[in-house]
Amino acid sequence: MVRAVVLTDVPPASLVDLAADDLPDGDVTIDVRWSSLNYKDGLAVTGAGRIARKLPMTCGADLAGTVAASENPAVRVGAEVLVTGWGLSETRPGGYTQRQRVPASMVTARPEGLSLRQTMAIxxxxxxxxxxxxxxxxxxxxxxxxxxxxxxxxxxxxxxxxxxxxxxxxxxxxxxxxxxxxxxxxxxxxxxxxxxxxxxxxxxxxxxxxxxxxxxxxxxxxxxxxxxxxxxxxxxxxxxxxxxxxxxxxxxxxxxxxxxxxxIDSVMCPPDLRDAAWSRLASDLPVSLLDRVTQVEPLSDIVKLGEQILAGEISGRVVVDVQA
The missing domain is CATH 3.40.50.720 (NAD(P)-binding Rossmann-like Domain)
Structure with a gap:
């Protein structure tokens, strides 16, 4: 069983336990360590916006973690990876979960020079x-x-x-x-x-x-x-x-x-543009400033955080600790 934040037809989203059989199809399984909070996530978890195209839906547009299983030789077990966009929390279950399964085509390798937590601060x-x-x-x-x-x-x-x-x-x-x-x-x-x-x-x-x-x-x-x-x-x-x-x-x-x-669309952005952007983020964004604008919050507080970001009460970036 893994914990996940799931939206049903009665908002807001809630923290529930999911079984392995509840994970979607995909050839890469990721043990999720970090996620993030975006304006879209606030709309989703509170139910203020129609983000999910089907229900129930695991929320969270981003995730970062370690590959636990892979059926694709391009993605090795143990690799640190991230997934952003690609319909997570909209058309397929998202990153507010301790384990997720996705197609290998959605996976981005952790950029050199950034930790997994920092990739979610971004x-x-x-x-x-x-x-x-x-x-x-x-x-x-x-x-x-x-x-x-x-x-x-x-x-x-x-x-x-x-x-x-x-x-x-x-x-x-x-x-x-x-x-x-x-x-x-x-x-x-x-x-x-x-x-x-x-x-x-x-x-x-x-x-x-x-x-x-x-x-x-x-x-x-x-x-x-x-x-x-x-x-x-x-x-x-x-x-x-x-x-x-x-x-x-x-x-x-x-x-x-x-x-x-x-x-500008970052959800379905092609992999070549996505990889180039992440490479530049690793080199051009000062890590000290990134840490300065980042706060880490527990997954259990995600609905409250969603309300705050919609109200304009959050400045900078929120990293979500999915283990807390």
Whole structure:
């Protein structure tokens, strides 16, 4: 028997015991040691969002642990591995469990230079941040081009994006509604901090050109406001919807300033892009800063933690100890 956090048709999710026969199909079985808490996980465990496509569903979008059994020669028994995205907690059972079974195609080897716990401090949030950075670089962004805005900067994706951009030499502007997070954001490398209220209200279709590029985790009016203030030829990597999934914008930033809107998906990201992103995370994200923004919490507290992340009461990253 293994402990797992399972959502049924009566939310919130609860801690239950699962038998080996309850594990899904797959050729790799993993003894899970760590998981993480993402905004999506908060929606899932509380029942506030329809994340699971079928019920009952083991929650948790990420997991890291040691391979206990493998029927695929590409994944050896005893290897330390991680799985992020790929429909975990949506279409197949996720990482809030002490043991999980997945297809070998979903498995990523632990990047050299990172511990298993650190990979979950990064998790889907950090992978998403790195994919945003590489997409902006692909659109031509380089250090010295001007300030880069990060919205929702006190959250998991946002705080890691601030740290990554600053470590790569970019001038970072952080947008947050959490005054208590200002000292940490400056420690992570933010050169300027603005209140999220500046971007939350409708404004002109084209505003003053303020930022060379942006990473947006909020969506809705915030993303519309960001697009209206990107400099000519700049780009915005959009990866979240904490503020809503609508986009009340006009085409003017695109057709008058040549602004690019880049969609970022870390769930079904192809393995080659995923591996490249993890390699860069291991080399470009300062581990000391990663540890600074990370807190470790027990699996037994996951519903309370889910409520807190939805309420905006959690800054940085939460690693989930599935053994506690």
């Amino acid at each position: 998790g889907t949030a950090g992978l998403t941040s790195m994919l945003c950075v590489t997409a902006l670089e692909g659109a031509g962004l380089r250090p010295g081009a001007g300030p880069v805005l990060v919205t929702g900067a006190s959250g998991g994706v946002g705080s890691l994006a601030v740290a990554l951009l600053a470590s790569l030499g970019y001038e970072v502007t952080a947008s947050t509604g959490s005054p208590d997070a200002h000292p940490l954001l400056r420690e992570l490398g933010a050169a300027e901090i603005i209140d999220r209220a500046e971007l939350a209200a409708p404004g002109r279709p084209l505003g003053k050109e303020r930022w060379a590029a942006a990473i947006d985790t909020v969506g809705s009016q915030t993303l519309a406001s960001v697009l209206a203030s990107i400099r000519y030829g700049g780009a915005v990597a959009a990866c979240g919807l904490a503020g809503g999934n609508d986009l009340p914008a006009t085409v003017l930033p695109f057709i008058l300033r040549g602004v690019s809107l880049l969609g």
